[in-house]
Amino acid sequence: MPRQKRWQDLVPVAELYRGDATPVTFQGRELAVFDTTNGITVSLARCTHGAANLCDGYFNGTHIECPLHQGLFDARSGAAVAAPARVPLRMIEARCLDGMVQILF
Template structure:
């Protein structure tokens, strides 16, 4: 499947987001984290790549999410791991807002 074959799927209404924070969402069997960042909305898988903790339970400063288990740090714009013990980037999704809904391309 190419990127062109992927479809946009509704995840959550913008009005249901935790303003300036992370919001946990389940889409099918996927646990997602939706980040209402200072410069836009980003969506990743919700589990830390180091210890599998739910990132939505961690501290979010508008750009970086800190894992609540071991304090690994991720950039929600890119998914990049920024602080040990996290070394593997988050799986990020192409994200857009359409008609008041946060959507990802899957």
């Protein structure tokens, strides 16, 4: 029987890089927390094309560029929007509650 997901604390909002991507390790997984123009989103941190850490890439508030091959992803939805990236990011449902970023995990 699959484990039921529940909201879990990830990182205090005050520790995020404002308007940027913040790397966070959670249960051995590298995650990227994006402070987008539409709010906080969370994805797996590795590019789906070259496995580079996206937190090292350029972020403009909506899109994150992979630092390895310059593939581009929409940090709000995870969509791959520029080659060589073709596979979307795996997004993790997130919310902010009482000053804490939480993920449904």
